[in-house]
Amino acid sequence: MVSQNLKRTPLNAEHRKLGARMVDFGGWDMPVQYSGVIDEHKVVRSSVGLFDVSHMGELMVSGRGANDFLQRMTTNDVTKIAIGQAQYSALCKEDGCVIDDIIVYRRGIDSFLVCVNASNTEKDEQWLRAHLPASGVILENQSEAYAQIAVQGPKARELVQQVVDINIANLKYYWFSEGKVLGQPSIIARTGYTGELGFELYVPADASPRIWSALVEAVAKLGGKPCGLGARDTLRLEMGYLLYGNDMDEGINALECGLGWVTKFTKGEFVGSKALALQKERGLGKQMVGIQMLDKAIARHGYKIFSHAEGGRELGWVTSGTVAPSLNLNVGMAYLPPEFSSIGQEIFVEIRGERKLARVCKKPFYTNGTAQL
Amino acid sequence: MSNYPNNLQYTKEHEWIRVEGNTGIVGITAFAIEQLGDVVHLDLPKAGSKFKAGESFGTIESTKTVSDLYMPVAGTVAEVNSALTSAPEDIANDPHGKNWLVKVTLEGTPANLMTADQYTKYIADAANH
Numbered sequence: 001m002v003s004q005n006l007k008r009t010p011l012n013a014e015h016r017k018l019g020a021r022m023v024d025f026g027g028w029d030m031p032v033q034y035s036g037v038i039d040e041h042k043v044v045r046s047s048v049g050l051f052d053v054s055h056m057g058e059l060m061v062s063g064r065g066a067n068d069f070l071q072r073m074t075t076n077d078v079t080k081i082a083i084g085q086a087q088y089s090a091l092c093k094e095d096g097c098v099i100d101d102i103i104v105y106r107r108g109i110d111s112f113l114v115c116v117n118a119s120n121t122e123k124d125e126q127w128l129r130a131h132l133p134a135s136g137v138i139l140e141n142q143s144e145a146y147a148q149i150a151v152q153g154p155k156a157r158e159l160v161q162q163v164v165d166i167n168i169a170n171l172k173y174y175w176f177s178e179g180k181v182l183g184q185p186s187i188i189a190r191t192g193y194t195g196e197l198g199f200e201l202y203v204p205a206d207a208s209p210r211i212w213s214a215l216v217e218a219v220a221k222l223g224g225k226p227c228g229l230g231a232r233d234t235l236r237l238e239m240g241y242l243l244y245g246n247d248m249d250e251g252i253n254a255l256e257c258g259l260g261w262v263t264k265f266t267k268g269e270f271v272g273s274k275a276l277a278l279q280k281e282r283g284l285g286k287q288m289v290g291i292q293m294l295d296k297a298i299a300r301h302g303y304k305i306f307s308h309a310e311g312g313r314e315l316g317w318v319t320s321g322t323v324a325p326s327l328n329l330n331v332g333m334a335y336l337p338p339e340f341s342s343i344g345q346e347i348f349v350e351i352r353g354e355r356k357l358a359r360v361c362k363k364p365f366y367t368n369g370t371a372q373l
Numbered sequence: 374m375s376n377y378p379n380n381l382q383y384t385k386e387h388e389w390i391r392v393e394g395n396t397g398i399v400g401i402t403a404f405a406i407e408q409l410g411d412v413v414h415l416d417l418p419k420a421g422s423k424f425k426a427g428e429s430f431g432t433i434e435s436t437k438t439v440s441d442l443y444m445p446v447a448g449t450v451a452e453v454n455s456a457l458t459s460a461p462e463d464i465a466n467d468p469h470g471k472n473w474l475v476k477v478t479l480e481g482t483p484a485n486l487m488t489a490d491q492y493t494k495y496i497a498d499a500a501n502h
Binding site for chain 1: 410411413414416432434435436437439462
């Protein structure tokens with residue numbers, strides 16, 4: 001099924017050639033799976049998988065004052081990252097609610113790549129543009145110039161080394177390097193969304209089909225394969241990583257959704273800091289927790305959570321949930337009041353009129369990932 | 374492309390039913406399973422539950438989605454395939470045979486269902502949309 005209105009990445013034709021099942025993913029025609037979600041999930045945990053994540057947005061922020069501008073617009077402290085280093089962060093509104101979760105890559109003293117969620121690219125661009133200082137800082141949306149290929153899994157380094165002109169043996173977690181991928185100027189980042197050792201390659205869009213094909217050929221020799229967004233979702237959920245639009249949105253503040261660790265009040269004022277500081281002082285009304293189903297059932301986005309099997313109090317809701325293929329458990333993430341958020345707390349998820357027992361548990365659910373090795 | 378057995382009748386929602394006397398054996402089609410992807414959970418009714426034709430009698434879940442299962446004909450559930458509920462991923466192996474979902478005691482005659490030929494054409498049309 002092909003809809004005329006869906007956006008396509010430069011790799012769309014490659015996915016169709018490879019027989020991927022395509023779906024509408026937030027307005028993008030994207031591969032949800034090739035061989036099967038669980039198979040692809042396991043390949044990434046044990047070997048290496050390729051993902052087309054070209055739908056992600058790339059905003060370039062540069063020019064005199066770029067550092068100060070991002071320091072004011074993001075929650076994390078950009079002065080803590082060196083040239084060649086990346087940082088997970090967020091854009092907040094004045095009320096502390098989350099516009100987007102982002103990765104900031106420092107390319108120079110006043111030069112940054114901000115990687116944003118696909119569906120938020122235009123919104124983020126407009127938000128940043130509206131706050132630009134009168135002169136100095138240049139904001140460019142280069143999302144169409146870049147394709148992004150994620151190479152994830154314990155064998156990712158071995159694979160990526162075959163196609164880049166730099167030595168990546170010592171490239172550490174959340175660092176990146178500017179080099180060439182099959183001769184094309186690219187950003188080679190040790191980042192990812194799976195919990196495994198992995199790289200995200202920002203490559204020129206026009207050269208990306210050739211790079212993708214070469215990677216598809218090389219990955220097979222290592223026992224890996226191309227993977228779809230279905231596996232990307234189960235992989236990120238096993239790690240407790242947030243997904244914008246599912247686990248957070250503009251109605252939930254950065255502290256509630258568990259972004260406190262990337263919210264740095266010590267750096268001084270930033271957009272949203274006053275509201276967040278006040279919230280911190282007053283205490284949170286709800287917080288993001290991991291849950292594990294004890295009854296045989298799968299919690300899904302939007303399901304309500306109650307305190308008792310019958311009657312009782314409505315406590316909150318599930319934001320994401322699925323089977324965790326590495327663990328053979330059904331897990332999810334949810335918002336609960338702090339007094340119901342302790343590890344081990346039993347709760348009930350209402351699934352089609354029936355309340356199913358679940359338990360608050362630690363995130364990440366999966367703890368054997370190779371991301372930081 | 375799977376073969377759709379001639380002794381089954383099919384619904385537009387991709388269930389099938391095989392009638393043996395006053396018992397109906399109900400399952401879902403290979404096409405539905407292929408569309409769903411990995412099946413990870415099945416929610417089936419208890420024996421004794423009564424359903425009208427077209428009523429939802431349970432759900433089937435893949436990693437990504439939950440889909441309702443619809444009863445092809447009015448009846449009372451006589452037996453649930455419990456082997457399948459404990460290993461739902463097996464359904465892909467033999468969805469038109471041993472991996473049926475429920476057996477029902479019929480309380481009506483199947484109506485408005487498709488033959489295997491009609492169903493094959495129906496899913497070919499669906500895939501081309």
